[in-house]
Amino acid sequence: MKRVFIKTQLSTIIGLYLSSSLVYAQTTEQDTDEDLGLEVIEVTAQKRVQNLQELPIAVSVFNSEAIREQGISDVEDLSLFAPNVQISETPAGSTGATIAIRGSVTINPAITWEPTTGVYIDGVFVSKNVGGLFDVAAIDRVEILRGPQGTLYGKNTIGGAINIITRKPAGELGGEVRVGAGNYGLSDFYVSADSALINDSLSLNFTANKRDRDGFYDNLSANSPITKFKELDSLSMRFAALYEHSETLNFYYVYDSSDKDLTPPLGQVNIPSLMPDDVKSRQESAALDGVDFDRSKSTGHALTVTWDAGKDLQVKSISALRDIDYADTVDADGADLIGFHTVRRVKHEQFTQEVQFIGSTGEINYVGGLFYMTEESDADNPFTLGFGTLNNFYGVETESMAAFAHADYDINEKLRLTAGLRWTTEEKTLYIERPDDFSFAFFFPLARTTANDTWNNTTAMISLNYELADNIQTYGKISQGWKAGGFNGEAPNAELAIKPYDAEEVLAYEWGLKSRWLDQRLQANIAVFYNDVTDMQMSEFLGAYSDIQNAGSANISGLEVEIVAAISQNLSANFNYGLLNTDYDEFITFDVVTGLPNEVTNTAEFPYSPEKKWSIGLNYQAEISVGQLIVSADYSYVDDHFPYHNQPSADFTRIASYSIFNARITLSEIAGSNFDLAVWGKNILDEEYRINGLPVADATGTFIGGLNYYGNPATFGVELSYRF
Structure with a gap:
């Protein structure tokens, strides 16, 4: 059985890491080493199916096998293996997201401030960093795009975009x-x-x-x-x-x-x-x-x-x-x-x-x-001194x-x-x-x-x-x-x-x-x-x-x-x-x-x-x-x-x-x-x-x-x- 695994952060490196991303290469099923070859990976980073190696864009891709194998449940787990990407919890909380791509970052998850990186779930923009490290079940693929994203994605962003694609129903029991x-x-x-x-x-x-x-x-x-x-x-x-x-x-x-x-x-x-x-x-x-x-x-x-x-x-x-x-x-x-x-x-x-x-x-x-x-965002934020x-x-x-x-x-x-x-x-x-x-x-x-x-x-x-x-x-x-x-x-x-x-x-x-x-x-x-x-x-x-x-x-x-x-x-x-x-x-x-x-x-x-x-x-x-x-x-x-x-x-x-x-x-x-x-x-x-x-x-x-x-x-x- 042929499998393709894509590398991620906290667990194993399994699979393929392509393009301006680090994608693991898994060999094709051939009988000899001479017939080895890296799989072709197709993505939708530009809204249509394309070969990742042909895109004029820096993008990291993680597929469902790697996500399952490594227990990845939020974007923080992807940080270590995407170059010049730093993802962390916000201070004092475990569900706020601090996402830096190529030096662009919003360090405070306050609701009145904009993120520098857009997070998308099935094409839907998530507009706030607060609560941004949520779990997502049934992820099929994650694409991390590095660099400004203004002409393809719903919200203009300075640093890049994290595109989460969930798995569609298989159509069979x-x-x-x-x-x-x-x-x-x-x-x-x-x-x-x-x-x-x-x-x-x-x-x-x-x-x-x-x-x-x-x-x-x-x-x-x-x-x-x-x-x-x-x-x-x-x-x-x-x-x-x-x-x-x-x-x-x-x-x-x-x-x-x-x-x-x-x-x-x-x-x-x-x-x-x-x-x-x-x-x-x-x-x-x-x-x-x-x-x-x-x-x-x-x-x-x-x-x-x-x-x-x-x-x-x-x-x-x-x-x-x-x-x-x-x-x-x-x-x-x-x-x-x-x-x-x-x-x-x-x-x-x-x-x-x-x-x-x-x-x-x-x-x-x-x-x-x-x-x-x-x-519409509202905050009740009392201070005790x-x-x-x-x-x-x-x-x-x-x-x-x-x-x-x-x-x-x-x-x-x-x-x-x-x-x-x-x-x-x-x-x-x-x-x-x-x-x-x-x-x-x-x-x-x-x-x-x-x-x-x-x-x-x-x-x-x-x-x-x-x-x-x-x-x-x-x-x-x-x-x-x-x-x-x-x-x-x-x-x-x-x-x-x-x-x-x-x-x-x-x-x-x-x-x-x-x-x-x-x-x-x-x-x-x-x-x-x-x-x-x-x-x-x-x-x-x-x-x-x-x-x-x-x-x-x-x-x-x-x-x-x-x-x-x-x-x-x-x-x-x-x-x-x-x-x-x-x-x-x-x-x-x-x-x-x-x-x-x-x-x-x-x-x-x-x-x-x-x-x-x-x-x-x-x-x-x-x-x-x-x-x-x-x-x-x-x-x-x-x-x-x-x-x-x-x-x-x-x-x-x-x-x-x-x-x-x-x-x-x-x-x-x-x-x-x-x-x-x-x-x-x-x-x-x-x-x-x-x-x-x-x-x-x-x-x-x-x-x-x-x-x-x-x-x-x-x-x-x-x-x-x-x-x-």
Whole structure:
């Protein structure tokens, strides 16, 4: 039985990692090594089915086999093996997403701020980072696109896009049941079932995944309701219905939900003046009284209607509703006392409608579309500072509309021209209210205050793709990206809250080489890029509030190398390397109290932008007497980097370089049956490493250290699955 496995982060490296992504190469089933070859992978990154190696775009692809084998349930698990991509939990919570691609990132998941990377589920844009690390059942494929995405995807984004495609109903009776267990009391139950065709036109699929785990660390505080940090209680479900009305018209409905009821992660205080700041040392316990819950629930409804209109034209409509209900608590003082605690309760609803026109005429292939989104987000975000609680309410309503077009033209047999254009208008309305009749720090009572503004933009891209020889292509591309401006709901006063910050723009240059050698047994892909960013939106955590300002300008350049090799009939290997160079051309901040300028061009850091990232992996497959044996292992390295741009917050929360080793052994089709058995390990060497943090201030408001959060310790488990 032939299988293709794609490499991912925390578990095994299985399969194929193609294009400007790291895709594992699994050999074809031939009798001799001379007949080995890498599989051809087709994706829909440009809204139609294309060979990944022929696309003038940097994209990482992970298929369903790898996702299943590695237990991947959210986008964080994909981070290590996509060059110049850094994905992390947000500080103090396990379900907020911080996603950085090529140095572009939104570090605060506040509902009034825009993400730099678009996350899509079955073509539906997920507009908020808060609650962004939700579980998704029945994933068929994930595509991570690096670089500005403005002319193809529903929302214009600066850094890139993460496109999650769930599995469509198979149209025949069948399914899978999987049970798993591991250390720290882990239990994992997964079931997926497909119906047979109903009336020859309707097919259904239902999938559910329940995961539970004890906490990793002890909470020693008698004043907190939780005794363990980072307990896991997660239920994700998905229902899909495909109705094929005719050969030219079908309807595809998907409902998905993710319900996480966790305990907060452990915040570890590091104050250099009082204790050694050992960024590699992870505590096993702490006493925090202000940590109660870390919950998120997200649901989505999506209806996709596809009509083949004839004459090489397909019309597709994607209508969707999504909502997020999120709540967490933060003990920001890092001690067992009523110092600085916060609670954040968020409700978010969005509606999106996209219409796409996909077709060809002569030598031109095109995608055109219209996009509309409206969203409403509300936050109840009280602060407690020792002597009292300040109630704090804010929210934003957004209406976004866009029209886009993208086309490619074969100038001759070797040269292809691709171009795209997008127009966007986005309107936002902010409200903020603090009804309390006392004040502290910079906070003062605020009557309900509102602000409104609109941002407009037109972006373009153009690329040339040239075939140097069989299986060797090179491309050059110029593209623009844009992120709308907005308002700061976490501002300390009304004056700053109603003052809009500007839109962020990027002009990106990219050259790439995609190649296969040695009878398609070796794949080598290279991408080099240079991004010129203006009005970079930078968030600064200042204790009891946050500030967001536009950096004057910055340049980001980098290199991405990905190599895949089919070494023998049974053994494949891969290597990927990302290099990132970041510089501010000009960065002047303005003090929120005095209004005076502060030159930080030479001292500010780039958040979540390690200079070097690389990984290496091996995958071995062989038929043995009792089934098919699959052994895989991967080793990944991430360089030093910082969660914040401003000092001293950046130094107090610095993330030292770290390495992760994962492995997995699977015995599939045991004794000719439909049973598979696997054992796995993640972070096997128990590397102690930070992933994010919050600066800690003294009584005068001066930052003196960091409240830092660490990656998971070594975990191990076993899985038994049965296909029917």
